[in-house]
Amino acid sequence: MxxxxxxxxxxxxxxxxQTDAKPEALYLSDSAQGKIVDSIIQAAKKKSxxxxxxxxxxxxxxxAGNHQGVILxxxxxxxxxxxxxxxxxxxxxxxxxxxxxxxxxxxxxxxxEALGADGVVMQKxxxxxxxxxxxxxxxxxxxxxxxEIVSNIAQFIDRAKDAGFWVIGTSGEAQKNVRELKDxxxxxxxxxxxxxxxxRLTQEKCxxxxxxxxxxxVSSLNAxxxxxxxxxxxxx
Numbered sequence: 001m002x003x004x005x006x007x008x009x010x011x012x013x014x015x016x017x018q019t020d021a022k023p024e025a026l027y028l029s030d031s032a033q034g035k036i037v038d039s040i041i042q043a044a045k046k047k048s049x050x051x052x053x054x055x056x057x058x059x060x061x062x063x064a065g066n067h068q069g070v071i072l073x074x075x076x077x078x079x080x081x082x083x084x085x086x087x088x089x090x091x092x093x094x095x096x097x098x099x100x101x102x103x104x105x106x107x108x109x110x111x112x113e114a115l116g117a118d119g120v121v122m123q124k125x126x127x128x129x130x131x132x133x134x135x136x137x138x139x140x141x142x143x144x145x146x147x148e149i150v151s152n153i154a155q156f157i158d159r160a161k162d163a164g165f166w167v168i169g170t171s172g173e174a175q176k177n178v179r180e181l182k183d184x185x186x187x188x189x190x191x192x193x194x195x196x197x198x199x200r201l202t203q204e205k206c207x208x209x210x211x212x213x214x215x216x217x218v219s220s221l222n223a224x225x226x227x228x229x230x231x232x233x234x235x236x
Contacts, residue, residue: 015140029069083163091118106137107224113141174209
């Protein structure tokens with residue numbers, strides 16, 4: 001059976017319907033109502049998306065989280081990020097190394113899309129993956145930016161280097177700050193987990209390490225905040 005991508009929740013579904021993507025079906029609870037629901041139905045009809053009315057039990061069986069009475073399905077794409085195309089435009093890709101908090105993942109994806117990054121990569125294990133919380137926290141950004149989930153981060157880094165990318169890891173112990181490296185492109189920017197940072201093998205594969213110079217008494221930043229600042233330096 002062909003894998004399906006599911007987008008649960010009213011705001012994520014509405015945002016996804018504003019993109020160029022072609023969803024397959026909109027599953028809508030019989031009891032769902034309100035202005036946002038009316039807007040979702042209108043947007044779905046405009047894109048000729050099949051609308052299926054059902055009860056909440058059916059939606060619960062489709063998605064275990066809080067779907068808010070609305071689930072959109074689409075074909076699951078597996079092509080991944082076109083590394084050669086991104087490299088040709090001196091683009092930037094964000095690589096998440098063991099970011100397990102879905103709020104951080106969603107916030108990073110939101111910043112990456114808003115600032116013009118060309119994709120986000122994370123590993124299948126030891127990561128939050130893409131779930132309801134990530135989609136909601138990203139404010140719909142998961143519908144606009146390529147998110148690739150890989151089996152092995154080290155192998156992805158090797159592929160990226162073969163395509164011409166520089167790999168820049170973020171670390172509070174780095175000698176260079178992000179501003180010194182902002183013109184080093186195309187780049188894969190690695191964001192490690194809060195506290196532990198990047199794994200040893202990931203760090204060893206980086207071409208450069210960069211830090212955000214801090215002036216206050218606090219010695220570190222939240223992972224999503226650090227990602228946003230770093231991406232702003234590289235992309236704006």
